[in-house]
Amino acid sequence: MSGACEYVPQTNGQLEHGEKLSERNLDMVRLAGVSVVTIVVAWLNLIPIEWLTNSIILLTVIVGGFPIFKESFMALSKGRINMELSMVLAIIASLFLLEFLPAIVITLFALLSEFLEEYIVQKGRKNIAMLYSRAPKKALLLRESTGDANQSGSETTFSSAREIPVEDLKIGDIVIIREGDNVPIDGSIIDGSSTIDQSTITGESLPIEKSVGDFVYAGTTNLSSRLEVRCEKISTQTAYAKIIRLVEESETNKAPIQKLSDKMATRLIQFAIGLSVLTFIVTQNLVTTLSVIVVAGACGLAVGTPIALLASNSKLAKNGVVVKGGIQIENISNAGTIVFDKTGTLAMGKPAVIQVISFSKDIPQNKILEYAAIVEKDVNHPLAKAIVEKAQIEQIKIEEQTAEDFKSGETIPKAIDTARSKENTIKMGRGVSVIYKSRRISAGNIKFIEEQFRNLYKMDDDLIDTKFSYFSSDRLSVKNPVNIDTDASPQLVLKNLNIDDANCEYIDNVTDKENIATVAEASSIVVIALDSEIIGAILLEDNLRDNAIEAITTIKSMGLHTVMLTGDNENIAKKIANEVGIEEFHANLLPEDKVTKIREIVKNQDVKRKKRTVIMVGDGINDAPALAESDVGIAMGKTGTDIVIETADVILMTENLTKIPHLIKTSQGTLFTIRQNFFGTLSVDGLGFILAFIGLLNPLLAAFIHVGSELLFMINSARLLKGN
Structure with missing residues (x-):
């Protein structure tokens, strides 16, 4: 004592x-x-x-x-x-x-x-002690990886599963998780489906259905059926282990x-x-x-x-909110402004393709989608993943390149099947360009494609304007919207472009002017270019989280100023901000732009509201630099990645935005x-x-x-x- x-x-x-x-x-x-x-x-x-x-x-x-x-x-x-x-x-x-x-x-x-x-x-400490008591100590090993620690490797099958300490598990090992067992590892389900109680990690009150391909977390409980799970993190690097370590450290700060x-x-x-x-x-x-x-x-x-x-x-840890020490509690209590990233935070971060549009009668929609999937297949971005997923649904197969696909005299990449050409340009947040079978395919927003045309093809302003007459304010334009026949299936066409109607693909299930404007303004546009020609566009839309409006309403009722930052265009940003009730938004931002904007907001906060802090809420991956610049960085989601742990001051092990006003009130x-x-x-x-x-x-x-x-x-x- x-x-x-x-x-x-x-x-x-x-x-x-x-x-x-x-x-x-x-x-x-x-x-x-x-x-x-x-x-x-x-x-x-x-x-x-x-x-x-x-x-x-x-x-x-x-x-x-x-x-x-x-x-x-x-x-x-x-x-x-x-x-x-x-x-x-x-x-x-x-x-x-x-x-x-x-x-x-x-x-x-x-x-x-x-x-x-x-x-x-x-x-x-009761809730903290509960974390320790739920920490897995044993695992039922089914098959052991014999490959590299960072790969699944080849596997040796044992005649029967054996129980081993969790610290002896390696990445790639496959374990059995029986009904009623605590999950001992972070990993993906490779066989079986079950109901998982994730309350220890996320604070969610209701169990979640999980099946093959889904990720499970150490410290959660398998409620209904037997699972086989492939280990993807060693015991000291699991989300659960990190939570325990952070809660311990919070007492000393x-x-x-x-x-x-x-x-x-x-x-x-x-x-x-x-x-x-x-x-x-x-x-x-x-x-x-x-x-x-x-x-x-x-x-x-x-x-x-x-x-x-x-x-x-x-109490917060029990509810899936891990705070790094008392200093953050004090900073959060003095909050004056809360800044939200859009994608992955206010919105689900899982956009879906709602329309593929071709600008040439010689190129069908499926070919536009194929070109886009070729460009995006190795890109870790929500829009890219949505395009690739749509291509898979449409059963579009992408042929791998071979040396024969390149013209004489062209530089052939060292590993054509896995690596991009040295000529490829990748700019996360704007677009991607690749060489595929001797043709350059580019996919991205208007600014990115314009940059490509200026730098690679030396186009002047007049030619650029002609190429981009399809678009207005980073969105597709509607031709003569006042005179649209509402009984017909209208089309999105190119602004001021005199081409035959047969040259444009139609958007189904849109039969009035108001909906046409909604489709054009509410969608993210990925422009597809083949060499120096724009050949099509893909419209994608993201949905708001179910509790986004409730969370923002509660935050505003507490007298806090709200701001949204996004890389999307002005029209999408305005629509989302109006829908959730955010007063101030900034669009067309790259990750480095978000950092600059956060610095500006922090500076303005110091001038307008002395001793009030700025909180930044993001998904903890692309937003890591912005999270670090704010007074309090809150990373939401169940990623449990190292960048989240390193950068954020608060980790929400759930995707429920109402946890944020709860955190502030607490x-x-x-x-x-x-x-x-x-x-x-x-x-x-x-x-x-x-x-x-x-x-x-x-x-x-x-x-x-x-x-x-x-x-x-x-x-x-x-x-x-x-x-x-």
């Missing part, structure tokens, strides 16, 4: 069960013994022999108060003044003045305070307000000692002097603050509670000092005020453990 007011975070995991039980039993015996002596001997005076009574009290105070004496003397030996020192001085002074009843009462209250503090702290509380608590003790000296000089009364020392109760600050932060962090509630304790302690101690100084408090009453106030403020912090 640490000292009565000495909060010691646990950074090396949980104590062994037997060790914790033994220490707790010793604390209870010590407390019970002091209680009995206090009531029977000191208060009721059931032992008639005075010297025997005083001897029993003296022995009980020394033995029972040993932890308090030990903590104080150890602190003094290191040049520190801790919270126990005032108690120790009060006990010693009481014994010196032969005030045995106050001495043992102070000891009893100190032990009771210590015991309750430990109980509250353990309550606060003190917030500025916690440092201030510790400093103020120390100052109160120093003030009490100084005031007691002054009291003795003025009054020449040892009892009054003793009362001044006893009444100083700084534990409400010293212990109440870390308990409040611990309660909030553990942080604000925590800081409000800490401030209550702060001013409450100063008020009670200030009044106590005055009453003791003028002789209206005896040592016994001073002890009641001291312990009563500190228990009140500790319980005030502990109430944060309650509720959702």
